[in-house]
Amino acid sequence: METPGRRGLRWPGKYLEPVLVVVAFLALMELAAAQKWFGEEVLPRVTDVVPVLWDDITSGVVLEGTWITVRSWGLAMLIVIAVTIPLGLLLGSSRVLYHATHLTIEIMRTVPSIAALPFLVLVYGIGTKLVVVLVMLIAVWPLLLQTMAGVHDVDPQAKDTGRVYGLSRLQVFRKIVLPSALPYIATGLRISGTLGLLLAIATSLFAGGDGLGALIFSAQLNFDIPLTFARIFVCGLVGLAVYYALVMIERRVLAWHPAYRKEPL
């Protein structure tokens, strides 16, 4: 039943219209390519990209590259999570430690870690290690800051109430501090994760190796424009998958939290 007052579309419209928009967009791309709006041979036809993409997938090339990129990203994220969350909880729970380290970490966060890429190529060479280090360099700061802020911003009244009710320090931490810091941590993880993926792709684009970025670059070097676009499209899909995976983790972990409760449709 429709909610009163909301002139919502019935379900065919709800799904049909977005699909039509996508189809219209693709048709426009096709037209732009066919009419050469951007000049000779720069924008490939959608109808040329699709079979190339299919071949790239069935031959396993792009899947292999995706796997390499996602694996390095995942490894770096696991290390970041394992180090950063405990550290952030520690630094956030003491006022002195929080204020002593906050500015330093803010400064470190503003440094675009991509700047270190050429330098780190010298140090680590090209490969998984380089990607992991760079992803860690960019992903560690948002998560650390968010974790610290989450612990720092816990309502002191809630903590006092817990103490009054006779909870031990550990119980206060588990039952009050951790739950109220979790939304911050989840947001931090989402920011860290998406930035990390950006850097994983940038690294292999720039430095080479076997990742997705390197595949895009090699397609461009061969002036294979449909293949370049096909692989960029795969990058978009990977980005979308990573983003939604992180949002889903956020929703699952925080299902109890008012801001994340399912809104009645």
Added chain:
Amino acid sequence: MIAFAKRARLFALELIVPVALLVLWWFASKDSTSPYFPPLSESWQEFKNVYIWDGFRDDVLAVSLKHFIVGFVVGVSVGFAVGLLIGLSDRARRNLAPLTEFFRATPIVALIPAALIMVGPGMTLEAGLIALGTNWSVMLNTADGVRGVDPVMIDSARAYGLSRSQQIRKIIIPAAMPQVLAGVQVAVALGIAVMVVANMFVSTEGIGYRVVEAQVNFDPKGSWAGIFMIALIGLVITVIYNTIHNRLLAWHRGWRGTAGTN
């Protein structure tokens, strides 16, 4: 006065660690013979030689920062305008979601090779990439912010006889501002990163290119000098942005303060 003393103490506390780290680095690297980690004093000397002021003028101001400012202003303005329109219409937002979500999720650096083919190197390409990189997060955050405005506020405004454009200017935009600025904040960080990468990849000038050049020439001191410069750019842009951000949201914080919770 007491509040001031307290703030000064807090600030001193915040400064201890960064200063201590720099001092530690300076002395720990003093006799370093590692080719990758030259003494900080030498990297600093190189930084002064290269970037104060000729390199700053020729590579940073004339190329990288110019591209950043043009791209950022275009990206944020377009993102805000389109986000406002999308946010005002539930139907537009839902129908465009597959496209906007896809483009936001596409790591912008992946577009560099294709964009190079389409546009060719130069200002248009780099500023365009920065605009593309900053546009989506501002757009989607603005749309979310506009959609999340309390309907009671809009109804009250209408009851008081505000026209649609007055409602947008006086109610909807201010109420959506915190979320708009959250999007802009992400855009600042993304924009700086894209600026550096675009410079590295498709340019023969600019700060990103200098760092690559140093790598190719196996010149770690030059690399460090470039990294310092980029760090400084990131820091200054962030500080400027935070100042503007706090000023724009000062009324909002005040309101939150009196409203009590949340």
